[in-house]
Amino acid sequence: MNLPTTSSQTVGPFLHIGLTWLNTANLVGPGVADPPIMVGGRIVDGDAAPVADALVEIWQANAHGRYAHPEDRRDLPLTTHFSGFGRMPTDPEGRYAFTTIKPGRVPAPGGGLQAPHINVTLLMRGMLRHLQTRIYFGDEHANADDPVLRSVPAARRDTLIATRGDTPGAYIFDIVLQGAHETVFFDV
Amino acid sequence: MTQPTDNTTSSAAARVAVRGYRPYDPGTQPAHLYPPYMSTVKRAPTAPLVRLPATLSEVTGPMFGFERIRANDFDLTRQHAGQPIGERIVVSGRVLDANARPVPHTLVEIWQANAAGRYPHPRDQHDAPTDPNFTGAGRTLTDGEGRYRFVTIRPGEYPWRNHPNAWRPAHIHFSLFGPAFATRLVTQMYFPGDPLLEFDPMYTSIPDAKARTRLVSAFDWDTTIPEQALGYHFDIVLRGRDETPMENDLPRP
Secondary structure, three states, X not given: OOOOOOOOOOOOOOOHHHHHHHOEOEOOOOOOOOOEEEEEEEEEOOOOOEOOOEEEEEEOOOOOOOOOOOOOOOOOOOOOOOOOEEEEEOOOXXXXXXXXXXXXXXXXXXXXXXXXXXXXXXXXXXXXXXXXXXXXXXXXXHHHHOHHHHOOOHHHHHHHEEEEOOOOOEEEOOEEOOOOOOOXXXXX | OOOOOOOOOHHHEEEEEEOOEOOOOOOOOOOXXXXXXXXXXXXXXXXXXXXXXXXXXXXXXXXXXXXXXXXXXXXXXXXXXXXXXXXXXXXXXEEEEOOOXXXXXXXXXXXXXXXXXOOOOOOOOOOXXXXXXXXXXXXXXXXXXXXXXXXXXXXXXXXXXXXXXEEEOOEEEEEXXXXXXXXXXXXXXXXXXXXXXXXXXXXXXXXXXXXXXXXXXXXXXXXXXXXXXXXXXXXXXXOOEOOOOEEEEEEOX
């Protein structure tokens, strides 16, 4: 039996009322031994204007490459007080930021492992459907062989790769909704 | 789509079958760019989306338990000292997947305007009163059969600035995660007989007319509470799993 999927609609401008109760800027709970990293950036629209009313959600594996989800049945340790989920609205300048840990590698289609990445969902007024993308890390040699990065046109791959920030453990990942450096978004 | 193993560590490899999620049904989802809804014009991506294969990253997703849900979170009429102004309603239904299986224990978040069509939000400039006894947010988890239930008040229609004399039909925003990163859904529930629906660019952004009408809740005698609240029924269908798994080889650490 097949039921047709429910249609998506925008979160609209007042999303904060319903969604900020679950804000999670710091994914790293007490006792997590892995070194924290900071991942953040700015979201801009087709006029390069900041998007001040977006919501960013992230989902990631722990440092062992294990997702805290029943579907990941591999014999790898879970991390107590690290669920892998974060949610934050952008500020008036379109900025968002998370404190988390660097994810480990997870299996790739057809064998091998994907490069470390964070999965991103983007919701905002003006988006009738959410957008999804990935944050890769500029200091990872594994990026060269990552099957998802390789499926992206070469000229656009760097839109998926966070660069090192000024402080240790800081990564910058700006999201450009339209234009010359438009971020790659995925049909998930 | 089983792929051959070509992995030097295959002697230590475990096999993981990843079953992806089927594509959305044609016509059910709006395009990213829909110029009648003006805010899409500068925010919709212009390049085609890149197809992602199903991997563990997409078939897993955040799980939420009862520890974050408070007792009155499902009842928006009992979150403050007094009763909110407006018509009390019960909104309930089931969360299913496209294979008609219930989605149990999944988070459902809602938010809405008050009876006067006003949100308690700094960016809402509509000249209508706020209600100190109604802040318009609720959340619950579905039960083992995918059922959810909220008690709230019927939201008011309100004007917006998309085009001259633009009005939003009465609606409740819904946010769901489902079991995976690939099943995220944010939508809006409408009310039967609303004359504003056909003029609403959010509603008309959905290409398939039947899919649009599925966002309109149904009046429901069965959930009506006598002398208390009218019932409305709204089922939500998330994507369903593919029948055939893809096999991923992975080396053990």
